[in-house]
């Protein structure tokens with residue numbers, strides 16, 4: 050198997066009870082037609098028989114359906130008309146669905162009813178998933194609604210076909226400066242996203258090309274939208290705020306300038322001509338070299354509201370990214386702190402954003418590191434719509450070469466109680482709009498699938514895309530249940546398969562953290578290039594601010610209000626108090642919040658330096674165990690995926706040692722404190738390249754030194 054089908058393999062099931070042989074489709078909407086198509090396709094594959102579509106006889110005259118067991122698909126309104134005895138569950142939200150068995154004329158019908166046509170599609174996927182997981186559909190009584198209206202996948206695709214931080218091949222949307230002629234993969238991607246309830250895709254890089262707004266690209270975007278629409282997935286694009294200048298040839302891009310506004314209006318109108326259900330813009334401005342309103346002394350609110358005003362009449366939104374910071378910070382300035390930036394800039398603007406602006410906030414205050422606290426900005430905006438930005442593509446987290454299941458990490462942020470207004474306000478309740486009664490909100494995750502047959506290259510990485518969709522729909526699900534369901538649908542429901550896959554996925558985030566950057570050190574990788582591999586020196590002493598301030602005596606960023614950057618003071622009082630005190634600050638974020646001596650003792654009495662050594666060794670051993678776990682699947686799953694993952698796990702096991710040695714030697718050199726187990730710096734039996742007899746090669750000094758053996 051190539052992995053192209055992902056979790057939609059529809060493997061044969063042994064049916065516990067017969068299913069209806071007929072299907073009535075009560076709605077002509079395109080997403081309902083997709084639902085009917087999917088139901089037939091799924092059931093044919095799983096049970097060997099697809100239900101026959103029967104005409105909607107009798108229903109028009111209000112007589113109800115005939116006395117045969119049937120799948121009944123339609124919006125709640127249509128189903129009620131067809132089956133007057135049926136009552137829709139109360140409280141279904143937009144895009145929500147009901148799955149119910151219903152006694153009708155002595156027969157049992159299976160109702161798939163959506164609040165909207167899109168809900169019918171989600172209900173159908175849910176029904177097929179239930180069948181795949183349990184082999185039966187007895188006594189269905191399910192009502193389910195998404196947690197929030199915005200559930201997007203973002204792609205950082207460039208018009209030339211490359212993908213920024215993409216590891217699964219080239220763009221499925223673009224090539225050579227144009228929208229691809231063949232968009233078959235786009236349709237398949239939309240189907241995959243719909244199957245987990247995702248409803249929008251921003252198709253291009255946040256570092257956007259102005260050419261996204263050229264007439265030719267807009268026409269191409271129209272074709273993309275046509276292919277995704279049957280799956281209920283709307284198109285959005287990222288825009289470069291400087292476009293009126295670069296593309297429009299104007300002398301300014303000032304958002305207050307009437308001509309600039311007129312230029313954007315014309316672009317928005319052209320987009321809606323091509324795409325009547327266009328979802329909106331994502332904006333990265335004043336960030337990492339992208340121009341923005343600050344050039345004219347204006348705020349993000351001024352920029353966002355200008356665009357929002359043009360999109361509003363059409364039903365579009367602006368996702369304005371809070372990822373705004375100065376990447377030329379002064380390392381010598383002890384108060385400089387990148388983590389503060391989003392709150393410092395956006396908190397004062399709370400309440401100033403238009404109703405169709407959503408401020409899109411990365412899960413942590415820095416940038417998708419292996420462990421970060423929840424961004425304090427979540428509690429810092431109470432009169433502004435918010436969305437959480439996550440990364441499915443494993444940029445800092447092993448890319449497609451290492452297995453890291455991210456759901457437990459995301460859960461940690463979603464469940465984190467901000468104690469805003471001294472109430473229980475877990476982050477998920479804020480982005481969903483519940484905590485502060487916001488009408489709009491939700492989730493956007495950078496996915497970056499590519500042309501590789503299996504989408505993300507590492508087959509196990511697909512658990513992250515599945516998991517993202519699951520959480521965006523219902524953040525209360527557990528990481529364990531999400532992993533097991535994914536394993537069952539992706540590889541097979543043999544308990545040995547599920548347990549082996551779980552035993553790799555579930556600990557993988559901690560394992561990765563252990564052999565990269567534990568205790569809140571962040572990922573300790575190279576900052577200016579590929580973001581891959583151990584390179585702590587590269588993370589420090591540059592303007593990018595991913596610092597952990599290691600000296601010869603201690604380590605960690607002092608972010609306290611008492612002596613540090615004051616970042617901790619951005620949290621509501623209860624959370625701030627917890628982080629501020631060494632007694633209550635959790636060990637796993639200790640060095641994110643505090644600067645301590647290497648000999649500082651953690652809550653269990655171990656010193657910081659010894660913990661850094663031990664965790665790296667433990668992590669590397671755990672990564673090697675993944676290989677053995679995976680090997681238990683030999684013969685239980687298809688050879689193709691078995692071999693592919695085996696290769697990845699073997700590589701990960703080896704690369705974990707590269708990490709272990711790079712980081713432990715770095716801290717040994719910095720602290721001068723020996724590992725009390727005598728491991729660091731003593732590698733019995735190891736022969737480095739520089740020690741070998743070299744023919745045609747000569748040893749070179751390497752910078753940073755920790756990337757090499759003995760600096761050479």
Ligand code: BDP
Nearest residue numbers: 213214255256333372416417
């Ligand atoms: C960083 C990525 C960079 C993105 C940036 C962003 O390395 O490629 O452009 O985030 O989110 O993590 O804008």
